[in-house]
Amino acid sequence: MREYAAAWDDYELLDAGGGRKLERWGEVLTIRPEINAGGAALWPLAQWRELAHWEFVETSPTQGRWQRLRPDAPESWSIAYRQLRFNLKLTQFKHVGLFPEQQANWHFIAERVAAGARILNLFAYTGAASLVARAAGAEVTHVDSVRQMLDWANANQASSGLTDIKWVLEDALKFAGRELKRGKSYDGIVMDPPAWGLGANGEKWKLENQLPRLAETARGLLQPGGFLVLNTYSPKVGLQELAAAAGPHFGQGQSETKQLWARSRTGNRLYYGNLLRAVV
Structure with a gap:
């Protein structure tokens, strides 16, 4: 009934809970809302914010804004999956592409x-x-x-x-x-x-x-x-x-x-x- 997606070199779900998820995209870490992350996170939110480059803050059920947590945080970057490359960027809908x-x-x-x-x-x-x-x-x-x-x-x-x-x-x-x-x-x-x-x-x-x-x-x-x-x-x-x-x-x-x-x-x-x- 369940199938689990696997992490790879350039992507990892680091932690989830409290309605949020912490993810690593290459060298960039993001905090995003996640309705299905209903349990408790293992790491405290303060630790998440020390690690992350960006946090998405919801302003409505469908939109929001990105808060920069580190001065060197890029607004666009790319990651690899096997021989492929995906170009990522911040959007107003919390997604990165x-x-x-x-x-x-x-x-x-x-x-x-x-x-x-x-x-x-x-x-x-x-x-x-x-x-x-x-x-x-x-x-x-x-x-x-x-x-x-x-x-x-x-x-x-x-x-x-x-x-x-x-x-x-x-x-x-x-x-x-x-x-x-x-x-x-x-x-x-x-x-x-x-x-x-x-x-x-x-x-x-x-x-x-x-x-x-x-x-x-x-x-x-x-x-x-x-x-x-x-x-x-x-x-x-x-x-x-x-x-x-x-x-x-x-x-x-x-x-x-x-x-x-x-x-x-x-x-x-x-x-x-x-x-x-x-x-x-």
Whole structure:
């Protein structure tokens, strides 16, 4: 039921608790709010602040500001993951451009991608999964509806010494639906859909309402032997909801649902969200 993401040389969850997490990104340490860090931290908050370069202070449920804790704290920097490089920077939404707990899915993708495989990354953000697949030799189509995210992902591609990812600025589900009508198919599909939001024309998006369509569309696009990774951070989408969405489209033994977790250096465990994986 649980899968744990692993730390690597340039990233580590150091401690978590009290509604916060302390992380190391290369040489830069950050303190960020974390709703799932409900227990007690092992290190006192004063020690966190002595170590960290930045702390994110919330000013609303969705935004806030970064407080500089050390005079030499950089506002942008880069870290490595295997042969890849990710460019990080501070944003007003507490993120820095990478979800490191996705290491568990990157590992899954790298194990299954062969040279020449066709991979579709939907709701693709800054492109970590796209880079992992491209580095393994895949032909990657990367879809996101936000221009800044495409630009960020493209910069990560250049920093990683990679080329030829296909960038698509479009609503991810609409693009996938058109690909299905065009008779296109893929060897792997990766999705990290938002929990909620508004479309370009003001239409409301709620992930719990879209799950069946996402699963159906993905199954229709997958080649025999292909895989699906569907990751979610929505509190309204549990393992049962993921399994129910997958059930009509993937046969017995083809799909599994898991919780995504990470362990801190201090031994605390942090829950991040749920994921569905399927291999057809």
